[in-house]
Amino acid sequence: MALKHDREWDYELERIVDAVKERNATTVGLQFPEGLKRRGPNVVDDLRANLSDGVQVMLSGQPCYGACDLDTYLMRRTDVFVHFGHSPMKDSEKIIYVPLFSNVDVEPILTESLDELADPAADPDVGLVTTAQHMNKFEGMRAWLEDRGYTVHVRRGDDRLTHEGQVLGCNYASAEVDADQILYVGGGKFHPLGLAMEHPQKRVVIADPVNNAVSIADTEKFMKQRYGAVHRAMDAETWGVIFCTKIGQGRWDQAEEIIEANEDAYLITMDEVTPDRLTNFDMDAFVNTGCPRITTDDGPRFKKPMLTPGEYEIAVGEKPLEDLEFDTFHGTW
Ligand code: SF4
Structure with a gap:
């Protein structure tokens, strides 16, 4: 693939180019969440370098904060519509979802979280949840906890969610598991608050790998x-x-x-x-x-x-x- 810029992240250029060619698309719409918008022009350049001149690539300027938030105007008017940065909320042949995963190493924060989790000899059951950004590490986190004697409970909450163990700011159904303690691996204050509010009987341990801090959710x-x-x-x-x-x-x-x-x-x-x-x-x-x-x-x-x-x-x-x-x-x- 021809690249006009250094790749800051793997945004699956090949998958997008293949889809455009397979569908004989002449129009492509790209939608980025706020934190990734600045990367949009580089992605357009790379696509232009790999597609024929007849293909028009357009960027959505609409604000975007989640997979719930598709630019429906641009989606209707393009043959291929690519939504970056979030995991799919709804299956659709038209939309290509390109998630963005964090590169942060979660093992140090998992080690620290052991201070707040019950000793597995006393209570081995723990629910594990995270956000879409850390989903690429989910199986590794689960195995890490199991290696230390925990029985890890996970589920995919409902069809608003893509993955087992995933939570959204508006959906914590993946934490409805048979465990009194939930380990949330992720950043921000909002998700753990929602978790603790939705599951008041459970102790929510927050392991934030970005700020390197472990705490207990307090509502x-x-x-x-x-x-x-x-x-x-x-x-x-x-x-x-x-x-x-x-x-x-x-x-x-x-x-x-x-x-x-x-x-x-x-x-x-x-x-x-x-x-x-x-x-x-x-x-x-x-x-x-x-x-x-x-x-x-x-x-x-x-x-x-x-x-x-x-x-x-x-x-x-x-x-x-x-x-x-x-x-x-x-x-x-
Ligand atoms: S919290 Fe839910 S409704 Fe709000 S932006 Fe995220 S996915 Fe959409």
Whole structure:
């Protein structure tokens, strides 16, 4: 294969070129998540160097944060559509998914995590989960734990997930295993929080191989933030109910149910849910039926309370405060 640039990562150029040739494609769409967009022009150059002049290669400029977030405009208008950086959420002949795996060595952090996991002689059962970025190391992690006497429990949660042991910010079903402790290998605060909220009976040990830190998930601060948002929304007279138009984030039934039951609720359709875009709506509070990470992780950035559908039910008195739980998505579209 002709390469115009040093390859920063293996983005499976051969697979893409083969697919374009096999399908006699004349148009190719490329979609990168935010952190990889800067690599897009180099990938276009490499494709141009390996395809005939009649093939037009286009980049999606739409924001992208997950496999739920495909540029449907570009997808419909191209013969081959390549989505980089995430593992497949839905089987489709049209879409080529090119995942991006981390190169980080996970063994040092697994060794450190032994300080927080129960001694296998006392409790050998451990659930193992990680994010798509570390999936290439999953079997190695499992074998490493088994070699040290653990019985490792894994499952593929549901069809929103590609792999056994995979978690998303909106889906922790892979942790529903027969073990009281879960080892989460991955970065960030959001996933382990979601895990701990979704599985409150389990001890969630976080092994972060990027920041080289092991900790125990603690939901207290997060719960306080969510209780605060619910309390502030309790006096709301007008509600904006957001239906997200991103292909894998639409929960129409939930949005419709709220609108039908509350005459002071107004349906707002949008793709990117940002504080700026909501400022001009004169609402007292919002309910987001789209990505739960926007509601909870970005929640403090919104000028008005932003609730999940479950939190809305609490704020309007349909459910008690004790029923507050993490918002999750199941299935695809
Ligand atoms: S809905 Fe949000 S958390 Fe779930 S996959 Fe999409 S971007 Fe990630």
